[in-house]
Amino acid sequence: MESNLAVGRLSALAQPNRLAVFRLLVRAGNEGMSAGEIARSLNVAANTLSSQLNILSHAGLVTSTRDGRSIIYRAAFNAMADLMVYLVEDCCQGHAEICAPISEITDRIACCG
Amino acid sequence: MESNLAVGRLSALAQPNRLAVFRLLVRAGNEGMSAGEIARSLNVAANTLSSQLNILSHAGLVTSTRDGRSIIYRAAFNAMADLMVYLVEDCCQGHAEICAPISEITDRIACCG
DNA sequence: TCCATATTTCAACGATAATGGAAATGAAGG
DNA sequence: CCTTCATTTCCATTATCGTTGAAATATGGA
Numbered sequence: 001m002e003s004n005l006a007v008g009r010l011s012a013l014a015q016p017n018r019l020a021v022f023r024l025l026v027r028a029g030n031e032g033m034s035a036g037e038i039a040r041s042l043n044v045a046a047n048t049l050s051s052q053l054n055i056l057s058h059a060g061l062v063t064s065t066r067d068g069r070s071i072i073y074r075a076a077f078n079a080m081a082d083l084m085v086y087l088v089e090d091c092c093q094g095h096a097e098i099c100a101p102i103s104e105i106t107d108r109i110a111c112c113g
Numbered sequence: 114m115e116s117n118l119a120v121g122r123l124s125a126l127a128q129p130n131r132l133a134v135f136r137l138l139v140r141a142g143n144e145g146m147s148a149g150e151i152a153r154s155l156n157v158a159a160n161t162l163s164s165q166l167n168i169l170s171h172a173g174l175v176t177s178t179r180d181g182r183s184i185i186y187r188a189a190f191n192a193m194a195d196l197m198v199y200l201v202e203d204c205c206q207g208h209a210e211i212c213a214p215i216s217e218i219t220d221r222i223a224c225c226g
Numbered sequence: 227t228c229c230a231t232a233t234t235t236c237a238a239c240g241a242t243a244a245t246g247g248a249a250a251t252g253a254a255g256g
Numbered sequence: 257c258c259t260t261c262a263t264t265t266c267c268a269t270t271a272t273c274g275t276t277g278a279a280a281t282a283t284g285g286a
Contacts, residue, residue, distance in 0.1 A: 003129060010127035013200070015244080016120055022200075029205040029212075035263060048245060050264050069253050069262050077204070081214035084197050085221045087126070087135075091190070092142040099142075099222075101194035106219050108198045109212075128274080148233060161275060163234050182232050182283045 001086040005060075009083045012059035017044055018052045022061060025075035032074035034067070114199040118173075122196045125172035130157055131165045135174060138188035145187035147180070 013019050020042050025033060033041070039049045053073060056062045060079040064071050092098035126132050133155050138146060146154070152162045166186060169175045173192040177184050205211035 003132065007127055007129055007132055010123055010132065011243095014120055014123035014127040016116060017244090019116065019120055019123065026201055026204045026212075027206065029208060036261090039263095045246065046263065047247085047265080051244085054264085066253090071263070075204075077201075077212045078214040080201060081218050081221075084200070084215075084218050087197070088139055088190075088193060089222055091139045091188075091222060093140065095142060099190045101191040102197075102222060103219055105194050105197050106216055108194075109202055109204065109215060124273095130274090149231090152233095158276070159233065160235080160277085164274085167234085179283090184233065 001082050006083055006086050009059045009061055009079065012055050012061055015052070017042065017048070018056055021049070021052060021073075022056060022075060025062060025073055026077075026080075028074070030074070032065075032072040034070035034072055036070060038073065114195050119196055119199050122172045122174055122192065125169050125174055128165070130155065130161070131169055134162070134165060134186075135169060135188060138175060138186055139190075139193075141187070143187065145178075145185040147183035147185055149183060151186065 013022060021038055024038060024041060035046070035049060035053060038044075038053075039046050042049070044052075053062065053064070057064060057073075061076055062073045063076055064073050066072075088099065088102050091102060096103065126135060134151055137151060137154060148159070148162060148166060151157075151166075152159050155162070157165075166175065166177070170177060170186075174189055175186050176189055177186050179185075201212065201215050204215060209216065
């Protein structure tokens, strides 16, 4: 992964509304949510949300598909995984005990135990 | 973990120099690096780096200890792990196959396999 | 004490980002 | 075709961020 791409993804997540949108979509899983559902759920103006979804989309963190009048957004788990790996890859030069907190993260995520 | 704290950490990482600093410290592991070493390594002005280290430090992503005239910075692996968990916790509502990319991240990090 | 090194603080400038009102686009139904 | 609903685009305003030069603080050694 390239540095610019990672910065783009981190910037996209580094804003309260967008972070909330992404986490909402993470929980929604495969079903995803329409822009309107997200807006109502988070109490954000439709146009504001639209530009924020656009930023998340350009960063590759969400995908969208049209369904009738609505547009369904979904979290991009593979893009997120790439980012997480990039942040801590090559950690601690082989001394696994130093980055033990990192090696334990999957134990702390609900569905990945 | 609280939303504001996560946004603070993401914002701290969402900048090319700071992301490079953090990843450099991740690789440096327990030894850490002095501010001067980091500045030379990344070719950043000392005062610019200082404010960026301050931001990373306030976000809890790095720690610092004085050693003679130098100040040694180290990556805070536990803070990073907390952030990573926060980003994807409660994912996919029990359908593990959906977030398989997430469950595989530790296999992709050098020292955590 | 005086000097050199290491790092931080201060002040200011230019650039970038977040928000919301208003208008525009796209899709479904009568 | 017209209306309604869903979402996006445009535009202007305000606020925040990154960088730099200059000065200040802190440490160690002659």
